[in-house]
Amino acid sequence: MLYQIHEWQRAILGPLSYFAQASARALTDQSNPFSQLPGAQRAAAGYELMYRLGKEYEKPEFGIHSVMAHGQPIAIVERCAMELPFCQLKRFKRFSDAPEVIEQMKNDPAVLVVAPLSGHHATLLRDTVRSLLSDHKVYITDWTDARMVPAEHGAFHLHDYVAYIEQFIRHIGARKLHVISVCQPTVPVLAAISLMAARGEQTPLSMTMMGGPIEPRSNPTGVNNLATTQPLSWFKGNVIHTVPPNYPGHGREVYPGFLQHAGFVAMNPSRHMNSHWDFYQNLLRGDLDDAEAHRKFYDEYNAVLDMPAEYYLDTISTVFQQFLLPRGLWDVNGERVKPSAITDTALLTIEGELDDISGLGQTEAAHDLCSGIPANRRAHKVIDGAGHYGIFSGRRWREIVYPQVRDFIKRMDKDRG
CATH class of the missing domain: 3.40.50.1820 (Alpha/Beta hydrolase fold, catalytic domain)
Known part of the structure; x- marks a missing residue:
């Protein structure tokens, strides 16, 4: 049931995260007159942070050419x-x-x-x-x-x-x-x-x-x-869940990636909170190199898979x-x-x-x-x-x-x- 709840949450957050992404882009587009309004940069930074916290992270590419x-x-x-x-x-x-x-x-x-x-x-x-x-x-x-x-x-x-x-x-x-x-x-x-x-x-x-x-x-x-x-019974009862019907592996028992990710973050939550706050501040300051480094790290870190x-x-x-x-x-x-x-x-x-x-x-x-x-x-x-x-x-x-x-x-x- 927990996996299904996660899927419902993902379905709800998906449209909101895409709205936040579109809003962030609109407010940083210099050809858009709204981007010149007072507070536009702060709003854009907030929208992008919202997008990155709510988006689904797909498997990254190796990208070695x-x-x-x-x-x-x-x-x-x-x-x-x-x-x-x-x-x-x-x-x-x-x-x-x-x-x-x-x-x-x-x-x-x-x-x-x-x-x-x-x-x-x-x-x-x-x-x-x-x-x-x-x-x-x-x-x-x-x-x-x-x-x-x-x-x-x-x-x-x-x-x-x-x-x-x-x-x-x-x-x-x-x-x-x-x-x-x-x-x-x-x-x-x-x-x-x-x-x-x-x-x-x-x-x-x-x-x-x-x-x-x-x-x-x-x-x-x-x-x-x-x-x-x-x-071992504790692990069986608390972290093992069944893949829901919207995936090819539906019915398979797995240790879901979203639970593993929660465990990764729980090992050092303050570091991750500070990292996201620093990302927001970098966007406000226009420090694009540090902001891009944050994106690259979390694009990888937040992309997880289910284990059999x-x-x-x-x-x-x-x-x-x-x-x-x-x-x-x-x-x-x-x-x-x-x-x-x-x-x-x-x-x-x-x-x-x-x-x-x-x-x-x-x-x-x-x-x-x-x-x-x-x-x-x-x-x-x-x-x-x-x-x-x-x-x-x-x-x-x-x-x-x-x-x-x-x-x-x-x-x-x-x-x-």
């Missing part, structure tokens, strides 16, 4: 390399007219970026992808909003996520592949590569794990504490309540997950000093589990002053983190190549 690679501007075309019901494997294909650049790009390492399925779209890693494209062939997991997946496609569990990662690795080819997982997918990625190694399959050259809950008992955060202080209920509850139980991976007790479709079976895949772990989602030590724990990887093929980095998002986006990512990731991949690619 060109990068600099090998000293030349390179065109980028986004393609779907493989499609499964709950995820598309996207490739960012690079093009150049210079034969020498084409030859250099052919030798660049291939990287699979495994994006989180935890509320936001994969476009949250836009900055990660853009940086990687300068030196790598880049693929990314683009997870589908569960409300858009027809119910006949069945359930999607945590073990299905693991199976998807295995399929993507095989599709790209493990022999020349490096895998980067950000936050939540560090756990299923480690499971997928562990299972492949235990079966004797070829595994990727390296895996880079960034800010993920490999061992949530180490320096638990508010996110970890919520999962351990409530029984089975996957969400599996993750709460397996990762955050039973700690099956670090305890060595996790079975996926009857196969025990043994990270110690990994011997040929190098490991790089990265943590943010101020990460309030995955605390210090949670990702580093992968090194203890992956005891079969030689010490000279493992590394751990703590990024001073970085929060959770700072290790994969923004200035610290571009200037501090990415060069270390690039150099690690380059070294491991050369070692096996």
